[in-house]
Amino acid sequence: MAGRQAKSFRAVAARRDERAGNRIRGKQRQRLRGFDRPTAARLAHKSDLVGVLHRVQQQRGLTQAAFARLVGIPQPRLSQLYNGRISGMSTDKLLDAIARLGGHVT
Numbered sequence: 001m002a003g004r005q006a007k008s009f010r011a012v013a014a015r016r017d018e019r020a021g022n023r024i025r026g027k028q029r030q031r032l033r034g035f036d037r038p039t040a041a042r043l044a045h046k047s048d049l050v051g052v053l054h055r056v057q058q059q060r061g062l063t064q065a066a067f068a069r070l071v072g073i074p075q076p077r078l079s080q081l082y083n084g085r086i087s088g089m090s091t092d093k094l095l096d097a098i099a100r101l102g103g104h105v106t
Contacts, residue, residue: 042091043086045091046086046089046091046094047084047086049091049094049095049098049105050081050082050086050094052098052103052105053067053071053081053094053097053098053101054082056098056101056103064078064079064082070100070101071097071098071100071101072096072097072100073093073097077089
């Protein structure tokens, strides 16, 4: 299941690139096949939340280790999230990390 979620994350990113006008070729197009809309939507939401975390880290100029302590996610896991491996991380945990930064998601 974890491998499928990782592939789903890449598929969602590929779809986003396609909507932005970037061309999708070969393997990227193959990754888009076979994923249902609810799964793609859930993964897109999670990837957006991870993107928020990454932007805040960069805006504050923190290392991954310092940022991981701040948001309550172990640094190795944070690195995995940044590299697209979002399986095993709940949306609630990501929202909690954003809340620890003083943000809120509606």
